[in-house]
Amino acid sequence: MLKVEGVNQYYGGSHILRGLDFEAKAGEVTVVLGRNGVGKTTLLKSLVGLVSIKSGSIRLDGTEVQRLTPYERVRRGIGYVPQGREIFGRLTVEDNLRMGLASKPGSTPIPAELYELFPVLKQMLGRRGGDLSGGQQQQLAIARALAAGPKLLILDEPTEGIQPSVIKDIGRVIRKLADRGDMAIILVEQYYDFAAELADQYLVMERGEIVLRGRGADMETDGVRQRMSI
Numbered sequence: 001m002l003k004v005e006g007v008n009q010y011y012g013g014s015h016i017l018r019g020l021d022f023e024a025k026a027g028e029v030t031v032v033l034g035r036n037g038v039g040k041t042t043l044l045k046s047l048v049g050l051v052s053i054k055s056g057s058i059r060l061d062g063t064e065v066q067r068l069t070p071y072e073r074v075r076r077g078i079g080y081v082p083q084g085r086e087i088f089g090r091l092t093v094e095d096n097l098r099m100g101l102a103s104k105p106g107s108t109p110i111p112a113e114l115y116e117l118f119p120v121l122k123q124m125l126g127r128r129g130g131d132l133s134g135g136q137q138q139q140l141a142i143a144r145a146l147a148a149g150p151k152l153l154i155l156d157e158p159t160e161g162i163q164p165s166v167i168k169d170i171g172r173v174i175r176k177l178a179d180r181g182d183m184a185i186i187l188v189e190q191y192y193d194f195a196a197e198l199a200d201q202y203l204v205m206e207r208g209e210i211v212l213r214g215r216g217a218d219m220e221t222d223g224v225r226q227r228m229s230i
Protein backbone atom coordinates (compact mmCIF):
# COMPACT_ATOMS: atom_id res chain seq x y z
CA MET A 1 0.00 0.00 0.00
CA LEU A 2 2.49 2.67 1.20
CA LYS A 3 6.21 2.36 0.62
CA VAL A 4 8.62 4.96 1.96
CA GLU A 5 12.25 4.79 0.85
CA GLY A 6 15.24 6.92 1.80
CA VAL A 7 13.20 9.93 2.88
CA ASN A 8 15.18 12.97 4.02
CA GLN A 9 13.55 16.22 5.07
CA TYR A 10 14.95 19.53 6.30
CA TYR A 11 13.51 22.61 7.97
CA GLY A 12 16.05 25.17 6.72
CA GLY A 13 19.42 23.77 7.75
CA SER A 14 18.00 21.30 10.28
CA HIS A 15 18.03 17.72 9.05
CA ILE A 16 14.79 16.38 10.56
CA LEU A 17 13.95 13.09 8.77
CA ARG A 18 17.04 10.97 8.16
CA GLY A 19 16.78 8.26 5.56
CA LEU A 20 13.45 6.74 6.57
CA ASP A 21 12.43 3.39 5.08
CA PHE A 22 9.25 1.51 5.91
CA GLU A 23 6.09 0.02 4.49
CA ALA A 24 2.52 0.23 5.73
CA LYS A 25 0.31 -2.63 4.59
CA ALA A 26 -3.43 -2.78 3.96
CA GLY A 27 -5.29 -4.36 6.86
CA GLU A 28 -2.60 -3.29 9.34
CA VAL A 29 -2.13 -0.55 11.89
CA THR A 30 1.42 0.81 11.76
CA VAL A 31 2.17 2.66 14.97
CA VAL A 32 4.90 5.31 15.06
CA LEU A 33 6.28 6.02 18.51
CA GLY A 34 8.89 8.39 19.82
CA ARG A 35 9.38 11.27 22.23
CA ASN A 36 8.49 14.87 21.56
CA GLY A 37 10.38 16.46 18.73
CA VAL A 38 11.81 13.34 17.06
CA GLY A 39 10.00 14.08 13.79
CA LYS A 40 6.78 12.06 13.94
CA THR A 41 4.49 14.91 12.88
CA THR A 42 7.00 15.96 10.22
CA LEU A 43 6.90 12.42 8.84
CA LEU A 44 3.11 12.47 8.61
CA LYS A 45 3.12 15.93 7.01
CA SER A 46 5.65 14.65 4.47
CA LEU A 47 3.36 11.75 3.59
CA VAL A 48 0.41 14.10 3.11
CA GLY A 49 2.46 16.72 1.25
CA LEU A 50 2.20 19.56 3.76
CA VAL A 51 6.00 19.70 3.89
CA SER A 52 8.23 18.72 0.99
CA ILE A 53 11.00 16.19 1.25
CA LYS A 54 14.52 16.71 -0.03
CA SER A 55 15.12 13.17 -1.25
CA GLY A 56 13.63 9.72 -1.27
CA SER A 57 10.34 8.35 -2.49
CA ILE A 58 6.82 7.87 -1.16
CA ARG A 59 4.80 5.33 -3.15
CA LEU A 60 1.13 4.66 -2.85
CA ASP A 61 0.19 1.38 -4.52
CA GLY A 62 3.38 1.60 -6.56
CA THR A 63 2.90 5.20 -7.77
CA GLU A 64 5.26 7.92 -6.58
CA VAL A 65 3.34 10.69 -4.84
CA GLN A 66 6.12 12.74 -3.23
CA ARG A 67 5.86 15.52 -5.76
CA LEU A 68 2.07 15.77 -5.74
CA THR A 69 0.14 18.47 -3.88
CA PRO A 70 -1.78 17.52 -0.72
CA TYR A 71 -5.02 17.84 -2.71
CA GLU A 72 -3.76 15.37 -5.32
CA ARG A 73 -2.64 12.95 -2.61
CA VAL A 74 -6.05 13.10 -0.95
CA ARG A 75 -7.61 12.37 -4.34
CA ARG A 76 -5.38 9.33 -4.65
CA GLY A 77 -6.54 7.99 -1.33
CA ILE A 78 -4.65 9.54 1.58
CA GLY A 79 -6.82 10.61 4.54
CA TYR A 80 -5.24 12.77 7.27
CA VAL A 81 -6.32 13.47 10.83
CA PRO A 82 -3.99 16.23 12.05
CA GLN A 83 -2.71 16.71 15.56
CA GLY A 84 -5.08 19.06 17.37
CA ARG A 85 -7.94 17.95 15.07
CA GLU A 86 -8.25 21.24 13.14
CA ILE A 87 -11.96 21.02 12.68
CA PHE A 88 -13.80 24.11 11.44
CA GLY A 89 -15.28 25.58 14.62
CA ARG A 90 -17.81 27.87 12.95
CA LEU A 91 -19.09 25.28 10.51
CA THR A 92 -21.67 22.67 11.44
CA VAL A 93 -20.75 19.03 11.91
CA GLU A 94 -22.42 18.28 8.59
CA ASP A 95 -20.41 20.94 6.77
CA ASN A 96 -17.21 19.70 8.38
CA LEU A 97 -17.99 16.26 6.99
CA ARG A 98 -18.68 17.80 3.58
CA MET A 99 -15.22 19.37 3.65
CA GLY A 100 -13.90 15.83 3.68
CA LEU A 101 -15.60 15.35 0.32
CA ALA A 102 -13.89 18.35 -1.31
CA SER A 103 -11.84 16.06 -3.56
CA LYS A 104 -15.00 14.31 -4.84
CA PRO A 105 -17.61 15.47 -7.39
CA GLY A 106 -20.09 18.02 -6.02
CA SER A 107 -23.04 15.68 -5.56
CA THR A 108 -21.24 12.98 -3.58
CA PRO A 109 -23.28 12.30 -0.42
CA ILE A 110 -21.78 11.88 3.03
CA PRO A 111 -21.35 8.10 3.45
CA ALA A 112 -23.92 6.73 5.93
CA GLU A 113 -21.24 4.41 7.27
CA LEU A 114 -19.64 7.36 9.07
CA TYR A 115 -22.67 7.58 11.36
CA GLU A 116 -22.45 3.87 12.07
CA LEU A 117 -18.84 4.29 13.10
CA PHE A 118 -19.56 7.46 15.10
CA PRO A 119 -23.25 7.51 16.11
CA VAL A 120 -22.73 10.67 18.18
CA LEU A 121 -22.14 12.68 15.00
CA LYS A 122 -25.56 11.84 13.63
CA GLN A 123 -27.23 13.46 16.63
CA MET A 124 -25.08 16.56 16.24
CA LEU A 125 -25.20 17.27 12.51
CA GLY A 126 -26.54 20.81 12.98
CA ARG A 127 -24.20 21.79 15.83
CA ARG A 128 -21.20 23.96 15.26
CA GLY A 129 -17.92 22.07 15.34
CA GLY A 130 -16.56 24.46 17.95
CA ASP A 131 -19.37 23.56 20.37
CA LEU A 132 -18.44 19.86 20.46
CA SER A 133 -16.37 18.29 23.24
CA GLY A 134 -12.75 17.41 22.50
CA GLY A 135 -13.64 13.75 22.07
CA GLN A 136 -16.50 14.53 19.71
CA GLN A 137 -14.24 16.83 17.70
CA GLN A 138 -11.70 14.05 17.40
CA GLN A 139 -14.36 11.67 16.13
CA LEU A 140 -15.48 14.34 13.67
CA ALA A 141 -11.92 14.81 12.44
CA ILE A 142 -11.58 11.06 11.83
CA ALA A 143 -14.98 10.89 10.11
CA ARG A 144 -14.03 13.86 7.90
CA ALA A 145 -10.84 12.06 6.86
CA LEU A 146 -12.84 8.92 6.10
CA ALA A 147 -15.52 10.70 4.06
CA ALA A 148 -13.61 10.42 0.79
CA GLY A 149 -12.94 6.69 1.32
CA PRO A 150 -9.15 6.72 1.77
CA LYS A 151 -6.98 3.65 1.32
CA LEU A 152 -4.36 5.09 3.68
CA LEU A 153 -5.54 6.73 6.90
CA ILE A 154 -2.99 8.79 8.85
CA LEU A 155 -3.72 9.82 12.44
CA ASP A 156 -1.56 12.15 14.53
CA GLU A 157 -2.05 11.54 18.28
CA PRO A 158 -5.82 11.01 18.28
CA THR A 159 -5.91 10.38 22.05
CA GLU A 160 -4.33 13.72 23.00
CA GLY A 161 -6.56 15.46 25.56
CA ILE A 162 -9.42 12.97 25.14
CA GLN A 163 -11.33 11.23 27.96
CA PRO A 164 -10.84 7.45 28.41
CA SER A 165 -14.30 6.32 27.24
CA VAL A 166 -13.91 8.14 23.92
CA ILE A 167 -10.35 6.83 23.57
CA LYS A 168 -11.83 3.32 23.77
CA ASP A 169 -14.43 4.17 21.09
CA ILE A 170 -11.74 5.57 18.81
CA GLY A 171 -9.58 2.47 19.34
CA ARG A 172 -12.49 0.22 18.39
CA VAL A 173 -13.10 2.19 15.19
CA ILE A 174 -9.42 2.06 14.20
CA ARG A 175 -9.35 -1.72 14.74
CA LYS A 176 -12.57 -2.18 12.78
CA LEU A 177 -11.28 -0.16 9.84
CA ALA A 178 -8.01 -2.13 9.75
CA ASP A 179 -9.82 -5.46 10.00
CA ARG A 180 -11.80 -4.70 6.87
CA GLY A 181 -8.49 -5.35 5.14
CA ASP A 182 -8.54 -2.70 2.42
CA MET A 183 -7.07 0.22 4.32
CA ALA A 184 -3.59 0.85 5.73
CA ILE A 185 -3.50 2.91 8.91
CA ILE A 186 -0.56 4.90 10.28
CA LEU A 187 -0.96 6.05 13.85
CA VAL A 188 1.41 8.40 15.67
CA GLU A 189 0.83 7.95 19.37
CA GLN A 190 2.48 8.83 22.70
CA TYR A 191 0.00 6.83 24.79
CA TYR A 192 1.83 3.51 24.96
CA ASP A 193 -1.03 1.18 26.00
CA PHE A 194 -3.33 2.48 23.28
CA ALA A 195 -0.56 2.13 20.70
CA ALA A 196 0.40 -1.38 21.85
CA GLU A 197 -3.17 -2.60 21.76
CA LEU A 198 -3.66 -1.48 18.16
CA ALA A 199 -0.24 -2.05 16.62
CA ASP A 200 0.21 -4.73 13.99
CA GLN A 201 3.58 -3.21 13.22
CA TYR A 202 5.52 -0.62 15.21
CA LEU A 203 8.29 1.87 14.42
CA VAL A 204 10.21 3.78 17.08
CA MET A 205 11.82 7.07 16.04
CA GLU A 206 14.69 8.93 17.63
CA ARG A 207 16.18 12.11 16.17
CA GLY A 208 14.61 11.60 12.78
CA GLU A 209 15.57 7.95 12.39
CA ILE A 210 13.76 4.66 12.90
CA VAL A 211 15.82 3.01 15.64
CA LEU A 212 13.59 0.02 16.44
CA ARG A 213 10.82 -1.77 14.56
CA GLY A 214 8.87 -4.98 14.76
CA ARG A 215 5.50 -6.65 15.08
CA GLY A 216 2.99 -5.14 17.46
CA ALA A 217 2.69 -8.38 19.44
CA ASP A 218 6.40 -8.14 20.30
CA MET A 219 6.41 -4.54 21.57
CA GLU A 220 6.60 -5.52 25.23
CA THR A 221 9.36 -8.12 24.81
CA ASP A 222 11.27 -5.79 22.48
CA GLY A 223 11.42 -3.29 25.34
CA VAL A 224 9.48 -0.51 23.62
CA ARG A 225 7.66 0.47 26.81
CA GLN A 226 10.93 1.03 28.69
CA ARG A 227 12.37 2.98 25.78
CA MET A 228 9.36 5.31 25.81
CA SER A 229 9.47 5.86 29.57
CA ILE A 230 13.14 6.84 29.86
Ligand SMILES: Nc1ncnc2c1ncn2[C@@H]1O[C@H](COP(=O)(O)OP(=O)(O)OP(=O)(O)O)[C@@H](O)[C@H]1O
Pocket: 011, 016, 034, 035, 036, 037, 038, 039, 040, 041, 042, 043
Ligand atom coordinates in the same frame (compact mmCIF):
# COMPACT_ATOMS: atom_id res chain seq x y z
N1 LIG B 1 7.79 24.45 10.79
C1 LIG B 1 8.94 24.13 11.39
N2 LIG B 1 10.06 24.85 11.17
C2 LIG B 1 11.24 24.53 11.75
N3 LIG B 1 11.41 23.48 12.59
C3 LIG B 1 10.33 22.73 12.85
C4 LIG B 1 9.04 23.01 12.27
N4 LIG B 1 8.15 22.08 12.73
C5 LIG B 1 8.86 21.26 13.55
N5 LIG B 1 10.15 21.65 13.63
C6 LIG B 1 11.22 20.96 14.39
O1 LIG B 1 11.38 19.69 13.82
C7 LIG B 1 11.61 18.70 14.82
C8 LIG B 1 10.58 17.60 14.69
O2 LIG B 1 9.28 18.11 15.04
P1 LIG B 1 7.97 17.23 14.96
O3 LIG B 1 6.81 18.11 15.30
O4 LIG B 1 7.94 16.50 13.69
O5 LIG B 1 8.21 16.19 16.14
P2 LIG B 1 7.22 15.19 16.82
O6 LIG B 1 7.98 13.94 17.02
O7 LIG B 1 5.96 15.11 16.04
O8 LIG B 1 6.93 15.86 18.22
P3 LIG B 1 5.54 16.08 18.98
O9 LIG B 1 5.24 14.76 19.58
O10 LIG B 1 5.90 17.11 19.98
O11 LIG B 1 4.54 16.54 17.97
C9 LIG B 1 11.57 19.44 16.16
O12 LIG B 1 12.91 19.72 16.53
C10 LIG B 1 10.83 20.71 15.83
O13 LIG B 1 11.27 21.75 16.66
